[in-house]
Each structure stands twice: as structure tokens, then as C-alpha cells.
Amino acid sequence: MRSLLDFLVRHAHVFLFIFLETLSLILLFGLNDNQRIAFLTSANRLSGTFFEWRADAESYLGLKGENERLLKENALLRERLLSLSDSLELERVKMLSDEVFVLARVIDNSVRKDDNYITIDKGRSDGVVQGMGVFDSRGVVGVVNMAGSHYSVVLPVLNSRSSISCKVVGSQSIGFLEWRGGDPYSAILVDVPYHTAVSAGDTIVTSGFSSAFPENIPVGTVRSVEQHRMSYTLKVSVDLFVDMSDLRWVYVNSRKSDPELEELVGKH
Template structure:
């Protein structure tokens, strides 16, 4: 007994080191194989507020450019609206609505790590929940991962675990959008079969297989494409429409029918077993 106590006293620093190391490794490795940790994320009260305060100051420097962006988008949407023959929103009855949109502002952005997360200033109080889609006026941005009362973190498409259904515009050939961690303006579209005819410059949009994003949200254009090692699928480099380094205002898309789709899929899966 005496010896054990002596041992502990003698190596107490080493034991403390090992103990704390195991804690941090657990958090790190656990989230390598699964989701972002529930607690270690910047959507909590303290970090959220500090990041928001800092962001409140820095947004003033980009107000002009941001206003211009929003005006351009409004112009594009008005063009669409007037030319569709509907000049009012009354036609959009709440029963017909499949997607509801909320707005948010990015208070923390990152794009230099293998796993990038953004933090936005909307949370559960604004009925933001996990697994909602996040887009900007130019294109797709990511998926909500964790939420707190006033903040939420977004898993960016620049994240090695990101996997989003996407397709080539005006066709029904769809694949998965992943990221190879190399460049922040390029993501990869995989699993497109080789019989599809591709041209550099083709537009990639989100596909209809996802219950998160509406179909047809722009992603980017084809930069270059190769056949993969098995020679049966393409691996396509997609240049993003979004400038991932400069993102301020975002839209959060909620699919009202998502719960129903999930429930149905789960039921099918349990019936199978």
C-alpha cells in the first residue's frame, strides 16, 4: 500500500498528464468517427456572445458590399417573380408550403482546417434545429449541427465528414459532394457513372434525394474531371459559386416534411429487419 502511494506521489505529474491526455483524446477521436461533440462547440452561451460582440464591430466594415449583394439578389428574385405572373405572395398558402426560410448572420467562419464549422447568430429560440440546410444567395453552405438557445454551429461543405447529395443540372445523374481537404474553393463530386457526358463548366446543383436541401440549389461548376481508380465512376472537381472566405448573411432552410420522411424511412428500415 505504502509503495502504491509513493508511486502515485512520485509520478503525479505524469499521471495527471496521462489523465488529461486521455480526456482530450477521447473527445478528439470520438468526433473523428461520429458527430461534433455536444459540448465542445462554439454555439454555447459564453463563446457565442464573445464571438457575436466581435462580429458586431467587424460587420460595419463590410456593410456597403453586403448591401449590394442583397440588392442584387432581390433584383434577381424580383425578375423571377414578375415574369412568373405572380406578383403577390398570397398564393403561397401555408398548407402548400414545403420549405420555410429563416435568416441568420455568420459570427464565426473557418475554412483552413480539415473539419470546418461556422457559427451563426440564430438558435433554438428562433426555432433552428439540427439538420436544417444553410445556403447563401449564391449557393449551398452547409448543414446545422449543434444548437443552443441563441446560436447554432453549421457543418460547412468544407468538412471531411460532409456528404451532400448533388447532381448535374438538367439531368438526373446524382452523386455525393465531399471535400478532399485541399482547397477551400473546390469540392469533389463522386459516384457519377462514366457513361454520363460531362463538359468543363457544367453546373452542379443539389439533388432531390436529400431531405435537407430543396432540389436545384446551385453548388458550383465543373473545374475538371477524371475517372476514379476503378474506372467506372467520375471524380469531379467542382469550383464553388460561394466565396467561402467571405460569408455574412445566410438563409436557413427547413423542410417541413423532413420529420415525415425520416419517420417513414425508419419504419421501412425496422420492417426490413
């Protein structure tokens, strides 16, 4: 009996080891996706501050490229302004004024993992809630997955759970933009109707069928088209416009969605 006690006392740290490892493994495998996200957002309170520092420092390094991009965007917007002011319609302006874009800074980002997440520095207190679309001057980035009070986690296109309703420019056929891992510069448009006229080089934009994005936000260009004989749909490889590894400022589409539409869609 004594020797057994001795043995237990001498090896008591083994129990601590087993306890800690069990705890870690529960964290690793026991958390379901929602708890995982909760861990992510609660962690954001702490890590958000640090990531913000790093983003601050890094933004200086990227100023030149950023400037160039903004100048280009400026030029493009001016051009559009000119052409639009010619054909200004009152109705159109009314509709646009409902769309409010919140400017947010990307403070953490990844592209190399199987499921990537982006953290931005705007949250519920800035009017950002779950389900809002996120894009930048180049195109679609992702959808807000979880909004904390001051930070939000965005599910980017580069996540296996991401699915965004898109269409081919010039046709009304829609498909869903998904990602199967690997190449961070391309994604796949699935469930495109068989008869859709689409070929390499065509532009893909958002469909506007979900409340996340307004219509016609650029997504990418078609790289190749594959026919799926079983389901009579097309599988379209898309080269994304947005270089996800180089994200600094993004817009969150915080347009109030129509409650009636939400209710109808929610009932599905």
C-alpha cells in the same frame, strides 16, 4: 523512508503536472466525435457571446461588399419575380409556402482547418434542428450538425464528414458533394454515374432528394471530370459558388420534412 517522503514532497508538483497533462490528453484524444461536438456547443454559450461581438464589429467593415451583394441579389430576385408572375401556378405557390427560411448570422467560421465548422446565432428556439440545410444568396453552405437552444454548429461543405446530394443541371444523375481538405474554394462530386454527360463549366445544384435542401439550390461549376475505372463512376471537381471565408448571413432551410419520408430513409 524519510528521504523518500522528502523527495515526494519536494517533487509533488510533478504529480500535478502529470495529472493535468493526462487530463488534457484525454480531452484531446479521448473525446469521440459526439463529445467533441458537445464540447463545442457547450462552449458556444460562452464563446457565442464573444464571437457575436466580434461579428458585430466585423460586419461594419464588410458593409459595402455585403450591400453590393444584396443589391445584386435583389435585382436577380426582381427579374425572377417578373418571369415567374407570368407563369404563376397555384400548386407551385402552395409548395413554396411550406418552405420557411430562417435568416441566421455567422458568428464563427473557419476554412483553413481539415475539418471546419461554422457557428450561427440561431438554434432550437428559432426552429433550427439537426439536419437542416444552410445556404446563402450565392449557394450551398452546409448542414446543421448540432443545434443548441440559441446557437447551432453547421457542418460546412469544407468538412471531411460533409456529404450533400447534388446533381448536374440538365441531367437527373446525382452524386455526393464531398471535400478532401486543402483548397477552400473547391469540392468533389463523387459517385456520379459513368454515363452522365458532364463537362467543365456545367452547373451543379442540389438534388432535393434529401430533406436538407430544396431542389436546385446552386452549388458550383464543374472544373474537371475524372473517370474512376474501378467503380464505373465519375469524379467531378467543383468550383464552389460560395466563398466560405466570407460568410455573414445565411438561410437555414427549416421546411418541415415529411415524417413518412424520414421514416423510410431512416430505415436504410
